[in-house]
Amino acid sequence: MAKGKMDFRTVYTxxxxxxxxxxxxxxxxxxxxxxxxxxxxxxxxxxxMGSVSAVTILFTALxxxxxxxxxxxxxxxxxxxxxxLIWSLFLFLxxxxxxxxxxxxxxxxxxxxxxxxSSIGFSVLTDYVPKKYLGTVMSLWGLSQGFGCIxxxxxxxxxxxxxxxxxPFIIISSLGAVFIFMYFFIKEPVKGAAxxxxxxxxxxxxxxNISLSSVKSILTKKSNFWLMIQGFFLNITLGTLLxxxxxxxxxxxxxxxxxxxxxxAASYFYALFQLGGLSSTYFGYLGDRLQKKTLRARALLTxxxxxxxxxxxxxxxxxxxNNLTLPDGGSAFSILLSLLGQICLxxxxxxxxxxxxxxxxxxxxxxxxxxxxxxxxxxxxxRATSFSISNFINGxxxxxxxxxxxxxLGIVSSFFGEPDNYIVAxxxxxxFVIPSVFAYYKVSENSKRxxxxxxxxLRKRAKxxx
Numbered sequence: 001m002a003k004g005k006m007d008f009r010t011v012y013t014x015x016x017x018x019x020x021x022x023x024x025x026x027x028x029x030x031x032x033x034x035x036x037x038x039x040x041x042x043x044x045x046x047x048x049m050g051s052v053s054a055v056t057i058l059f060t061a062l063x064x065x066x067x068x069x070x071x072x073x074x075x076x077x078x079x080x081x082x083x084x085l086i087w088s089l090f091l092f093l094x095x096x097x098x099x100x101x102x103x104x105x106x107x108x109x110x111x112x113x114x115x116x117x118s119s120i121g122f123s124v125l126t127d128y129v130p131k132k133y134l135g136t137v138m139s140l141w142g143l144s145q146g147f148g149c150i151x152x153x154x155x156x157x158x159x160x161x162x163x164x165x166x167x168p169f170i171i172i173s174s175l176g177a178v179f180i181f182m183y184f185f186i187k188e189p190v191k192g193a194a195x196x197x198x199x200x201x202x203x204x205x206x207x208x209n210i211s212l213s214s215v216k217s218i219l220t221k222k223s224n225f226w227l228m229i230q231g232f233f234l235n236i237t238l239g240t241l242l243x244x245x246x247x248x249x250x251x252x253x254x255x256x257x258x259x260x261x262x263x264x265a266a267s268y269f270y271a272l273f274q275l276g277g278l279s280s281t282y283f284g285y286l287g288d289r290l291q292k293k294t295l296r297a298r299a300l301l302t303x304x305x306x307x308x309x310x311x312x313x314x315x316x317x318x319x320x321x322n323n324l325t326l327p328d329g330g331s332a333f334s335i336l337l338s339l340l341g342q343i344c345l346x347x348x349x350x351x352x353x354x355x356x357x358x359x360x361x362x363x364x365x366x367x368x369x370x371x372x373x374x375x376x377x378x379x380x381x382x383r384a385t386s387f388s389i390s391n392f393i394n395g396x397x398x399x400x401x402x403x404x405x406x407x408x409l410g411i412v413s414s415f416f417g418e419p420d421n422y423i424v425a426x427x428x429x430x431x432f433v434i435p436s437v438f439a440y441y442k443v444s445e446n447s448k449r450x451x452x453x454x455x456x457x458l459r460k461r462a463k464x465x466x
Contacts, residue, residue, distance in 0.1 A: 022148025029152025050406030059111025061395020068388025083116025088176030139284025142367030230439035239401025276361030284368030303440025312359035
């Protein structure tokens, strides 16, 4: 692909790994709309449900370090099949949970398998995609993740309202089984194939592999360090956004609608309000263009954009859904049609919709450019591990944000009723965006040096290879 030629299996492989990115986020997206139903079924307080999705996120991130290290060393095709088999099996077992303990245990093992998706997917794509298209393709990868989360959050309440909360988990686990079959036809890329500095050489002779001693150099590289700091603070905020469907449901239920109608409408709200994420492709493309002018551009662009996550989301939380009219007890389709009409005719709903589009749009700038920066500053044999370590830190932060939101909700609920308790708690966590923006500025100060050094190493290697 580095030479601009792609056969069918290469296109098929890139497509599969982009689509694959949606599955682990679909699993995470399943939980928030089902918090209430699962809590009632297993006889636990709803605040305990934040710990379940936090466990999934945490163990997905933790296992991704191991999967990433193995991907930098060995056969990625075999690894992705093994990982998918693990998470598909335990996600199915999640649907059979009879207690809160069962749910936690099965989600731990689900997370251990899910970690393969992002680590191996990132490793494969960065060896196939030329640098000039990297931000754009990574935006599609990030877009797929967002689509998965939205698809999970929409499918969960619609399916569960008819077939119970267990069925959504069975559906996603079945998709995993389908992917196992599809993996047998993917093409294993040659490491370093997308590097222009290695152009014109026999890439199969590129036999540089990661070792445990390499991990220290990854962690001490300043660009990597600040990217990890940036991801940590931003993902604390993003982890709390998993509670958005619950916030919407509380707002709708407070207006007298039934729990079933509130859950379905809240899921539609969540999906519609994330449409700004479609701009991820543009921001990835813009990052690619500006990076050609200065190697600081990608970090400065992204830091400037994500700052606006904070004010936009706080306004989304605060503005009420006044004069909302829904067919209480109606079908999922009739509720959707009603919501679309409300966006056009109700100024309150229109205001929240537009603000949420802006919020999700600036948020979407992060993923493609963050992934491209990880690729730009690291050697080919270090990338999956570097990504996995950073992703682990992101997962810890997302888990903390998710779990702390449940704790904060319990505290705030002593002073505020629903939905004000959700509004106050979620708005407070938006403050973590500020140190994330500062970290991107520090990345911009160091990325030029680290990128230049990486390119220099590859040129020297190319001269010594046949």
